[in-house]
Amino acid sequence: MASALVVSHLKKDYGSVHAVKDLSFDVLEGEIFGLIGPNGAGKTTTLECVLGLNTLDSGSIYVCGFDLLQKPDAGKELIGAQLQNSQLPDTMTPRQALKLCGAFYKTRGDVNQLIERFQLNEKADTNFASLSGGQKQRLSLALAFVNNPKLVILDEPTVGLDPKARKELHELIAEQRKRGVTIIFTTHYLEEARSLCDRIALIARGSIIAIDTPEALIAKSKVMVKIKLRTSAPVLGERLSELNHVLSIVRKDDLNCIIETSSVNKTITALTSYLDTQGIELVDLQIIRPTLDDVFKTLVNAEGSED
Amino acid sequence: MVKAFFYHLQLSLKLNFKSKQPLIYGYLVPIFFLIAFGAVFRNGNPPLIHQMSQLITISALGGACFGMPTALVSERERGWWRRYRLFPRGLLPLLASTLVARFILIASAAGLQVVLAHIFYGTPFPIHPIHFVVAYCAVAFAFLTMGLVIAAVAKDVPAVQALGQCIFMPLIMIGGVGVPLLVLPTWAQKVATFLPGKYACEALQSGFTSDGHGAVFRLNILVLFVMGVCAAIVGTKLFRWGQSDRRTINTRLWVIVTLLPWITVGIFALKTDRWHPLAETPVDEAMAITEAQMSQISYDNLPPDDGTVTPVAAPNADLPQEASARLDLIRSKLDEWTPGHTKNAAQAIRYLLCVAAVADVNEDQIEGNIAQVVFEHIQDSFTPAEVEHGLAWVALYPASGVVVTSVPELKIQGDFYEQTIRVRTQIYAVKFIGRVRHRLAN
Numbered sequence: 001m002a003s004a005l006v007v008s009h010l011k012k013d014y015g016s017v018h019a020v021k022d023l024s025f026d027v028l029e030g031e032i033f034g035l036i037g038p039n040g041a042g043k044t045t046t047l048e049c050v051l052g053l054n055t056l057d058s059g060s061i062y063v064c065g066f067d068l069l070q071k072p073d074a075g076k077e078l079i080g081a082q083l084q085n086s087q088l089p090d091t092m093t094p095r096q097a098l099k100l101c102g103a104f105y106k107t108r109g110d111v112n113q114l115i116e117r118f119q120l121n122e123k124a125d126t127n128f129a130s131l132s133g134g135q136k137q138r139l140s141l142a143l144a145f146v147n148n149p150k151l152v153i154l155d156e157p158t159v160g161l162d163p164k165a166r167k168e169l170h171e172l173i174a175e176q177r178k179r180g181v182t183i184i185f186t187t188h189y190l191e192e193a194r195s196l197c198d199r200i201a202l203i204a205r206g207s208i209i210a211i212d213t214p215e216a217l218i219a220k221s222k223v224m225v226k227i228k229l230r231t232s233a234p235v236l237g238e239r240l241s242e243l244n245h246v247l248s249i250v251r252k253d254d255l256n257c258i259i260e261t262s263s264v265n266k267t268i269t270a271l272t273s274y275l276d277t278q279g280i281e282l283v284d285l286q287i288i289r290p291t292l293d294d295v296f297k298t299l300v301n302a303e304g305s306e307d
Numbered sequence: 308m309v310k311a312f313f314y315h316l317q318l319s320l321k322l323n324f325k326s327k328q329p330l331i332y333g334y335l336v337p338i339f340f341l342i343a344f345g346a347v348f349r350n351g352n353p354p355l356i357h358q359m360s361q362l363i364t365i366s367a368l369g370g371a372c373f374g375m376p377t378a379l380v381s382e383r384e385r386g387w388w389r390r391y392r393l394f395p396r397g398l399l400p401l402l403a404s405t406l407v408a409r410f411i412l413i414a415s416a417a418g419l420q421v422v423l424a425h426i427f428y429g430t431p432f433p434i435h436p437i438h439f440v441v442a443y444c445a446v447a448f449a450f451l452t453m454g455l456v457i458a459a460v461a462k463d464v465p466a467v468q469a470l471g472q473c474i475f476m477p478l479i480m481i482g483g484v485g486v487p488l489l490v491l492p493t494w495a496q497k498v499a500t501f502l503p504g505k506y507a508c509e510a511l512q513s514g515f516t517s518d519g520h521g522a523v524f525r526l527n528i529l530v531l532f533v534m535g536v537c538a539a540i541v542g543t544k545l546f547r548w549g550q551s552d553r554r555t556i557n558t559r560l561w562v563i564v565t566l567l568p569w570i571t572v573g574i575f576a577l578k579t580d581r582w583h584p585l586a587e588t589p590v591d592e593a594m595a596i597t598e599a600q601m602s603q604i605s606y607d608n609l610p611p612d613d614g615t616v617t618p619v620a621a622p623n624a625d626l627p628q629e630a631s632a633r634l635d636l637i638r639s640k641l642d643e644w645t646p647g648h649t650k651n652a653a654q655a656i657r658y659l660l661c662v663a664a665v666a667d668v669n670e671d672q673i674e675g676n677i678a679q680v681v682f683e684h685i686q687d688s689f690t691p692a693e694v695e696h697g698l699a700w701v702a703l704y705p706a707s708g709v710v711v712t713s714v715p716e717l718k719i720q721g722d723f724y725e726q727t728i729r730v731r732t733q734i735y736a737v738k739f740i741g742r743v744r745h746r747l748a749n
Contacts, residue, residue: 053392053549073395081393086386091325092318100318103311104394127325143390 003062004029004151004182005050010059012045019045021206023059027184027199029150032177034193035186036296037203043186044084046203047153050184051081064150077106080149082140082157090129094120094139097128098146105147118142118172134165141172145181152176154185158192170196190292200292204300214292221298223290227259227267232281243270255283312400319408323378329412332374337366337416338423345428353592354428357487360511362424363417364446364484364504370413371450372471376458379405380467383458384550392548402455402543409454410447417443431515431595438524439514445528446507448535453503455542456565460558463550478504488584500582501573506530517591526581533568541565592707593653593700594692601699606741610734612675617667617734619682620675622749630673633718637662637677640717641684652689654708656697657732659685660739661711662719664731669721677719682739695743701736705729 005027012020020042027033035043048054050061052072061068063075088097095111102108115124118138123131131139137157144152154173158166173196177183187193193200194214201211210217224247234254241249245263252258261267264287275282323329344358351357382388391397424430433439453474461467479485481495482504488496499505510527513519519527541561576582610616626634641647646658663678671677685694700707710729713722741747 051393053389076393076395079393081390083386083390083393086390088387089322089382089385091322096318096321100311100314101390101394103314104308104397104400 002029002065003027004031004064005184006060006062007046007050008060008062010046010049010061011057012042012049012054013057018206020049020056023203023206023208025201025208025211027151027182029064029182030177030180031198032173032183032185032196034197034200035184035203036190036193036200036292037186038300041203042206043203044155045206047081047155047184047186051079051153052076077147078150080144080147080152082144082152082154084155084159086140087136088128088139091127093125093127094131094142095124097139098142101143101146107148109146109148114142114145117145117175119168134161134168137161137165137169138172141169145176149181151182151184154183156186156188158187158189166192190296194292202296202299209299210295218290218292218295221290221295223294223298224260224262225264225290226288227261227264227271228256228284228286228288229259229271229282230256230284231275232283233278235275235278235280239274240271243267243274258288308396308400311394311397312404315401316404316408319404320411323408323412329374329378333370333412334416334419336369337362337420340365341420341423345424349428353431353595355424355430356515356595357512359421359424359430359515360508361484361487362420363443363511364507365479366416366420367413367443367446367450367507368475368478368484368504370409370416371447371454372457372475373468374412375405375409375451375454376461376467376471377464379455379458380461380464383547384463386549388547389549398543398546402546406451406455409451413447413451414443431592432597433514434516434595434597435514435520438520439511441528442507442510442514442524445510445531445535449503449507449531449538452535452538452542453565456538456545456562459542459545459547460562478502483508483584491584496584497577497582499584500576501569503531503534503569505584506572530568530572534572537568538565591651591653592704593651593696596696596699596703600703601695601740601744604699604702604737604740606737606746609738609741609747612738615670617663617678617731617738618675619678619735619738620673622679622683624676624679626673626676630676634673634676634680637717637719638680638684641680644714644717646711647684647688652693653697653700656685656689656694657701657708658711660701660732660735661728662714662717663735664710664728665712665714665721665723666719667731667735668723668727669719671719678735681735682742685739686743691743695740698736698740698743701732702740705733 003026007026008024010020010023023042023046035046037043045054049056050063050068052068052075064078066075066078068075095115098111098114102111115121118141120135120138120142123135128136141154141157144154157173158169161169170192173183173185197214199211199213200217202209202217210220212220232255237249237251237257240246240257240259244266245261246259246267247262248260250258259267268285272282323333340362344355344362348355348358355362391401421432425432457467457470457474461470481491481498482502483491483499484504484507488499488505491499506527509519510524510531513524541564545558545561612619641659641662647655649655649658659681663681666674666677685697689697706729710725710732712725712728738747742749
């Protein structure tokens with residue numbers, strides 16, 4: 001599969017601050033690609049360089065084969081973007097904004113279809129100031145698709161939205177992928193990235209610390225599954241640690257503890273059989289799988305300790 | 308690019324008319340200035356004729372220093388221009404349409420001022436429309452590009468107000484825009500040569516009067532054009548798409564480039580002794596009368612030529628010998644009559660019409676013949692344009708100028724009320740212009 005975006009050895013400094021240090025990644029056509037990182041990690045600077053909103057100190061960026069430094073306008077024709085903190089003038093309507101933005105591109109989508117697709121029918125001719133937060137965000141998303149782009153960049157598209165609006169936006173993003181559009185987006189919500197992205201790049205301190213599918217990242221991170229249990233009577237800690245594949249135990253009190261294991265099935269089988277022999281009832285049992293959050297914390301901490 | 312230019316232009320205009328604030332600043336404030344100037348200068352002759360250039364410059368300056376940069380910076384603060392930056396080939400059509408939209412707004416405000424001044428104060432429309440249009444385009448170009456520099460330099464909307472005032476107030480107070488240069492002290496007149504307001508007012512004034520034409524006009528236009536080009540280059544160079552954009556070039560250095568033509572022109576004017584303000588030549592109200600005004604003169608309900616009021620005898624009508632000799636005397640005395648040789652042709656014609664009017668009110672035996680002699684004398688003594696404009700002036704402005712109420716030196720008796728003479732001169736003027744324009748039989 002061809003690459004929709006290739007970023008090579010991107011560097012950007014703000015005075016003595018190294019915002020982006022030798023960053024390289026590529027995004028395949030039709031992928032949803034997540035850029036995840038804490039504030040100040042360099043996500044927005046990276047995206048701004050791709051969008052032409054910022055100049056790069058060194059490196060190269062190719063969009064669908066076009067060198068963005070050599071042919072910026074050709075690249076811009078292919079990119080759509082939803083920006084953080086980009087508000088329309090209060091009296092402009094969504095329809096006017098879509099028509100205006102479309103007028104700058106050689107290829108442009110049908111405004112009525114965009115209004116339909118992003119559920120703006122009822123508010124298409126209403127002043128921007130009268131739109132709700134969700135409607136404004138949907139309009140911002142629609143503006144990113146106004147030129148029928150091959151690559152769409154969404155900068156924290158769900159920030160500030162309520163859960164219902166966020167869910168609607170997830171559905172819209174997923175729908176765009178079905179149309180073959182490559183999407184890159186940044187988010188603070190790691191589980192959002194896990195559910196939407198084909199691949200994720202974790203960025204910290206201006207560098208990529210890991211890049212892979214969400215599952216592979218979790219697997220690579222070596223963060224173990226945990227079993228949280230509650231028993232009817234106290235169980236001796238030493239007996240639990242002798243069970244199959246148990247790596248560590250954290251006791252909360254006599255009846256509650258968390259077991260870290262390298263094999264959930266084998267540990268649970270051993271645990272239930274041991275409790276049977278002791279006549280102790282298992283009151284509650286929960287399997288806690290590692291989240292992207294855990295992976296991220298682990299990798300960032302590891303990167304920090306290496307520094 | 309063309310489609311983007313036109314759609315952005317159309318949308319900018321539409322949005323402007325959707326908000327109250329731009330309407331207030333764009334139209335109500337210029338009207339307020341018109342009323343304020345009207346209150347002071349309404350008794351001018353014609354009213355406000357020497358103030359129209361100042362009024363129009365003030366509204367152009369307001370739109371350029373405050374209106375356009377405020378709108379630009381406010382949109383930039385909202386991050387909307389950051390989105391524009393994503394567009395391929397976006398800067399040129401966006402800046403061009405922003406400038407053209409603002410030009411249309413300030414030009415329409417100027418048009419409104421001219422029309423309202425004409426309706427409420429009787430200020431004549433520009434008598435040199437081409438001069439006026441060329442001057443207005445140059446003034447708008449110089450000021451709007453200056454607004455572009457303000458928008459680029461200002462951090463936020465309050466900064467636009469502060470920077471705008473830094474240009475607006477000096478131009479108003481000592482730049483010849485608010486206070487006429489003629490009433491300012493010499494030092495202020497010299498300082499004004501460094502500011503664009505003087506050149507703007509002089510260039511626009513040439514549309515309304517005969518002042519500042521020829522080389523002066525060409526120089527004023529050149530100065531405004533060069534100022535506009537420099538400001539356009541600097542405004543584009545310093546242009547910022549977003550509030551947080553960092554500049555890679557030295558802002559102060561580029562602002563100096565904007566001011567370079569101001570300084571150069573000022574020094575040139577001082578060195579070549581061209582700093583003196585244009586003298587206000589009294590406007591020839593008669594020559595300012597347009598063809599449209601002349602065509603509005605009505606020839607209906609005029610007293611008949613053979614009646615008792617304002618009679619006019621046929622040319623070469625037979626007269627008894629004594630009356631004929633007296634008419635010859637009047638004819639010869641008219642040739643030497645001093646008021647008839649007044650430098651201002653229209654005023655001279657008004658005086659001559661007074662001769663016919665006095666004879667008429669006095670019910671002179673040969674009143675109709677005297678009127679005919681006066682008419683022939685007017686035609687022989689002035690150019691056709693002077694005759695038409697002079698007669699039209701008396702017909703349209705009976706209360707203007709000076710009249711004589713008695714002419715004993717021409718051997719015509721009687722001394723009458725000024726108002727009576729003015730009414731009769733007006734009727735004679737209409738009868739004569741009707742003949743000149745072939746609307747009435749001779």
